[in-house]
Amino acid sequence: MTSITEREEASPSIYISDEWSAAAGLVAYDSTTSPPPIALVCGPKNCGKTTFSRYLLNILLQRYKRVGYLDTDVGQPEFTTSGFLSLTVVDKLTPDLTIPCLKTPERCFFFGDVSSKRDPTTYLKCIFTLYDYYRKEYCKSDSPVKNEMPLVVNTHGWVKGVGYDILVDMLRHIAPTHVVKINITSERKNLPAGKFWLDDGYDGQVNLIEINSARQDSFNRSVLIQKDACLLRDLRIMAYFRQCFPSNLNITTIKELANALASHPPYQVPISSIKIRHLHSQVPHTEVFYSLNATIVGLAVSSKQPENIPWCVGLGIVRGIDTFKGLLYLISPVPLILLEKVDLLLQGFIHIPTCLLQCNFVFTSEYFSSATACLSVGMANYAMGMTRLRMPLA
Ligand SMILES: Nc1ncnc2c1ncn2[C@@H]1O[C@H](COP(=O)(O)OP(=O)(O)OP(=O)(O)O)[C@@H](O)[C@H]1O
Known part of the structure; x- marks a missing residue:
């Protein structure tokens, strides 16, 4: 039986070298930074x-009550499913460094792809907006010291070509107090030496801390563990939708999750109350519902200023669409109070894991026609018209 636990199988324990420990201490206890540190971590893949x-x-x-985490690694984010760029406020220690866990970010955008390649401009715009939000909320010059919060910025491992340019733009906008650059023994894969992102004449203060990857063999060569990125992404999506159910419910295998989702009463959303946006592709008007059915969508709240990217509150699975009744059926762990604000569904390239689809979690092959949609509707009429059905759609 396949489990939906996320433990990184290849690394049973984490090794913290003296160099790593010293680097972290330097960031956390650097007396030269009176405002809390902003540390960006960069380096090649894995x-x-x-x-x-x-x-x-x-x-x-250990020093601050809470720490901000700006996750720019859209392929394998730390606290969210892939496709998100987010700012999360963390106030609890991670007891086991090998187990990534889901957290609800303070702010996030649904970029809708596992790489920034397809749209670096929007990718950077999301990151800059998240960072500007952090500065506004947690680094105000007039804010009490207790409100100030350090920030860790984790970055992607694409450090050549356009990936390098993106990283440089990010570094210039964020202007971190500390940059932790991790090197491996294969030098040509590393980032350039020194403060590579700065112009020659720059005289600002930044601490560059260069360290080596922690795992090395007996010849002091870096040992890089290749992760199964697709598997980790799928596990993360399943862990996300597992949140639709109480934690004490016995759902530990993919099959159990598929069955539970198949019999879970979905929210019903009036189609007239939402807009649909395809993030990285164009879909003909007549095909919009076909493209949406049985997919994962970002649940967003559109901005009053059209040039702003809409904030996202989570993900949903489109379980079916009834064009006759004008309803779309959605499964999501997002609480109703947040769902009421959602008026925009974002479709990107984040898909339902195939293993979940192979396990009973079936959809109608086309979107619902009037004949198939004879379902009892929910009780209350909420502001956005999102209600929970009494019956499952399976
Ligand atoms: N100090 C360490 N001790 C044990 N395992 C480690 C250590 N550092 C990295 N690893 C393992 O190596 C793999 C890659 O590490 P990690 O995910 O931190 O790299 P990354 O640079 O963030 O990767 P990516 O470029 O894909 O984002 C993981 O399986 C991780 O558990």
């Missing part, structure tokens, strides 16, 4: 950025 960021979070939490 060098240990996420592991170090997790460790740094714990060290910072």
Whole structure:
């Protein structure tokens, strides 16, 4: 039986080298930064950025009550499913550094893809907006010291070509107090030496801390563990939708989750009250519902200023669409109070895991026609018209 637990199988224990420990201490206890530190962690793929960021979070939490975490690794984010860019406020130590866990971010955007490649401009706009939000809320010059919060920025491992340019833009906008650059022994894969993102004449203060990946063999060569990114993404999506059910309900296998989701009463959403946006593709008007059925969508709240990217409150699975009744059926763990604000569904390239679809979690092959949609409707009429059905759609 396949489990939906997320433990990173390849790394049973985390090794913290003296160098890593010193680097984290330097960030957390640097007396030269009177406002709390803003630390950006960068380096090539699989060098240990996420592991170090997790460790740094714990060290910072020994000094500060809470720490912000700006996650720019859209393919394998720390606290959300892939496709999200987010700012999360963490106030509890992570007891086991090998287990990533889901947290509700303070603010997030649904970018809708596992790489920034397709749209670097929007990707950067999301990150800059999240960072500006952090500065506004937690670094105000007139705010009491107790409201100030350090920030850890984890970055993607795409450090060549456009990926490098994106990283440089990010570093310039964020202007961190500390940059932790992780190197591996294959030098050509590393970022350039020194403060590579700064112009020559720059005289501002930044602490560059260069460390090596922690895992090395007996010849001091980096040992990089290749993660099964697709599997980890699928597990994360399943862990996310597992939240639709109480934690004491016995759902530990993929099959159990598929069955539970199949019999879970969905929310019904009046189609007239929502807009639909395709993030990275164009869909002909006549095909919109076909493209949406049986997919994962970002649940967003549109902004009054059209140029702003809409904030997102979570994900939903479109379980069926009844065009006759004008209703869309949605499964989501997002609480109703937040769902009431949602007026925009974002469709990207984040898909329902195939293993879930293979296990009974069936959809109508086309969206609902009037004949199939004879379902009892919910009791209350909420502001957005989102109500929970009494019956499952299976
Ligand atoms: N210090 C360490 N001790 C044990 N395992 C480690 C350590 N550092 C990294 N690893 C393992 O190596 C793998 C890659 O690490 P991690 O995910 O932190 O790298 P990354 O640089 O964030 O990767 P990516 O570039 O894909 O975002 C993981 O399986 C992780 O558990």
